[in-house]
Amino acid sequence: MLELDNIHSYYGKSHVLEGVSLHVDAGELVTLLGRNGAGKTTTLKSIMGLVDTRRGHITFEGHDVTGQQPFHIARRGVALVPEHRGIFSILTVEENLKISVRRGSRWQLEDIYQWFPRLKERRRNSGNALSGGEQQMLAIARALLNDPRILLLDEPTEGLAPVIIDEIVKILAAIRKEGLPVLLVEQNLRVCEAVADRHYILEQGQVVYHGSADDFQADPSIRDRYLALSA
Template sequence: MMLEVQNLHGYYGKSHILQGVTLKIAEGETVTLLGRNGAGKSTTLKSIAGVVTPKQGSVSFNGTQLEKLPPHKIAARGVCFVPEHRGIFKLLSVEENLRLGARKDSPWQLADIYRIFPRLKERRTNGGGQLSGGEQQMLAIGRALMNHPRLLMLDEPVEGLAPVIVEEIVAQLKLIRQAGVTILLVEQNLEVCTQLADRHTIIEQGRIVYEGTNADFIADESVKDRYLGVGVV
């Protein structure tokens, strides 16, 4: 397994958010982490990325223990996290933002990013703050790719975006997936999730309560209704 998370416990202040999260992801897989608001989805990603330090449990990535490493050392090992707020530099141009994340050993160079995200090429001299929300999301994903991700973690990449932009980003993520990048996706849009994922996991009150293949998840209305409060995909 590329990523193995075992019995992870995490806190925000005195709030015990993660209560023994365990999950595994194989190389090349796309796996979703689903759940209601406050279930612990974002905290799980942040704990893997080192943004939140877990109080207990382990995170193993390609055989290396990550749970005590700082975020920049985790990123250097190929774990790239695109947070919900995207984290782009609004005063820098699109191209400057991309070059900030560049690594010479990455298979993803500027030309590759512009091929997958043609909007970014069109706006390469624009400041990050001049971009739409969807374009900022594309920029954040493109910058992460230039950092040579072995594991790409995305937190709500299409939240609040227009349907036409959602379709565009889904198509782009399919290309990234086909290139062999392993993806851990937190997303509320189940239609997007079922277009992309090999497997789905559901977290509730800080614990993983469901794991299943894409086909099993689509077919099981009771799981979606019980844990996510929706009855259709």
């Protein structure tokens, strides 16, 4: 469904991704792991056409989208929920949701309120009155209303309380059960191990590990080698 083949991406003259290849198949939830600065967010931005990708190919549902404008990629059904969430703070929760509804989407407002009861409770509150966890839920819900074919999530649990993280995990599990493929950038290994089918690890702009969820969990040396904090 989504395939990155040997992509090289840059910020100006800075060569950030150095030959990244990965794929996400239909119905999969795949995580992209790595230390800070490894290139995880840049990978998501490359997929969305927000970063200068000078070599390699990005293919989505058989179409080469390398170098296309972000709005063209979004129209194909690629939805990015960025780390900063990007909600409209002066609009209410319901206004944020309503402007995102796409006609014919498999998820409508009533479905979102069933999945996210907190948002229904806070539907008349403005975006800037929400907690960080509620803002994250709103960002994910807004992406779903746009009827994506694949969801890219950048650090959805960062800075959230454990009880809210548990809610996000349940939402991710429900999205996976619905068959919507997800590429998840996440630092919380507990979250990743709870929901993922496969894992990739990036280090200095390169894929240094790829394995199934079972293989990753069975080999703690992978975590020690690539994800533990350096001394």
